[in-house]
Amino acid sequence: MSLQVRNLSFKYHRDNILENISFDIEAGNLLGLLGPNGMGKSTLLKCISHILPPQSGNIIIFEKNLRSFSIKEKAKIISYVPQSTYSSFPMSVVDTVLMGRIPYINMKITKNDKDKAFAALEMLNLEDYAFKNINELSGGERQQVIIARSIAQEPSLLILDEPTSNLDLKNQMDVLEKIKNIVKEKKLIAIIAIHDINLASMFCDKLLLLKDRTIIAEGQNKDIINENNIRQVYGVETTIIKVDNRHHVVLKKKKTST
């Protein structure tokens, strides 16, 4: 199965935030979305998951147009993890992860639903927090709970908006590693927005660079991560070094203007 995004354009009010975005991705791949703040990464992810249906363009999944799916059908195929979450009526971690099963349940959760939820909890090593309220967790722990929920949702398309933004160094690696494993193992498609280019280079199979409403570069990590592209997108001078056959970015100090 593959995902095809075709000529997607979106605007909140007057001006287009995204214009004519097209790309493909095959099952079993992790796609990284890079770009400066406010360039529309979150917006693009919401469009792809149809939380904000795009004004024009199409998203084709399972050879079918996403517009023809019901809201419940979409939830069985796509799970979306937002950049940040907040809750005024917090529930326990277990119940929060169980919510991932809502698209499948008809009033009552079954043993199968519970098994899926507990497996996701265990996958992210959250057993120790299982009965805490979600508002009693640290930002990073909470982020992992929401990721566990999206995995319990058993999607074919996993969409994660900056899933590692609150995590420490080790957890960033662990979480991305787990996401990557599940993508390979279950032949899913995952799209993540991410700011850390080095992490993206380590874990993503393919990268998209977003700037000025559109994709300015797309492809294998090695082809995307170079001094030129980074200067063009972020306006920052860097040196690219190769470690373990991966491209890594080292920042150069800004020349102080006189």
Add this chain to the structure above:
Amino acid sequence: MDIREQYDEQTNKKIKWISLLFVFMIILSIYTITLGTANISVHEVLSAIRKILTNSSLTVQEKIILHLRIPRILMAILAGAGLSFAGTVMQAITRNPLVSPFTIGISSAAAFGASLAIVFGLGIYTSTSFGIVLTAFFFSLLCALLVYGISNKIGLTPETLILTGIALNYLFSAFTATIHFFSQEHQLASAVAWTFGSLNASTWEHVVYVMVVIVICFPLLYRQAWVFNAMASNEDELVQGLGINPAKNRAVAGILSVLVTASIISFTGVIGFVGLVAPHISRLIIGSDHRFLLPFSTAVGGLLVVLADTIGRVILSPVIIPVGIVVSYLGVPLFINLIITRKKGYF
């Protein structure tokens, strides 16, 4: 211990607590039948209930039990249960802990309807007591429809619902004040008394009407427990991501809980506080999972109003203090006490 077993054990514990609370509510209700100006023993109450059920002829005292005490206490349970249940739902769908069934103006619209009927004898069946009920009911539904109609134009988000609700609340309060301003003294007294909330006039007929509404609406809403879980703890975007249409569910659940609220307060007047505080008391005790919260808050609401009404009946007997007033005296200390002493994680 394995977290799976731990989870199942917790679930069983919650179910046990809910059952216990309902049993306690029933025992307490039977006991409160004995209290009041006419002295009746528990034994007499039980034998009266037996005689009523077997259709034997009744003594005067048994008639008091049958026609005054029992419907009153049933109405107290239903009112408390219904308002608390509706409050829990309203808080879930607006994701806002400050919301009660009255935030969106239902009570002031009902008060306006009641005043209209009392002062001008306007309304269907006019100034008969049933005319007051119908007019109050009509205006509370009208208010709810206005709130939904207006906020639907901007997408039925929690914010638009609450803000239009508050605005209409003030509008209907202004209407009511205007009527009161132009009314005569004895009418003013009974119009104001209506807003205190009272169970004095409860009859079997009222009980049946409210019961029918509750029996229809409760199961429809309870089926949505998981939807409420999702809506109460997530932004609309995420709710959609879980396959739920937030606007549609908000509208349906909102209308059903308005229906419950309106049918209760049209008979009893405004018993306000219970719809706000009983859900919170319950949440502090049993947590925010609506599978358990909904039944638990139903029992807490019922208990609270039965207790409040009984205290109101006995404390200055033969003067009866309106239940709407006592409920606040009872609920506020209980609530504040729970907030202060709340130990983390009962479950």
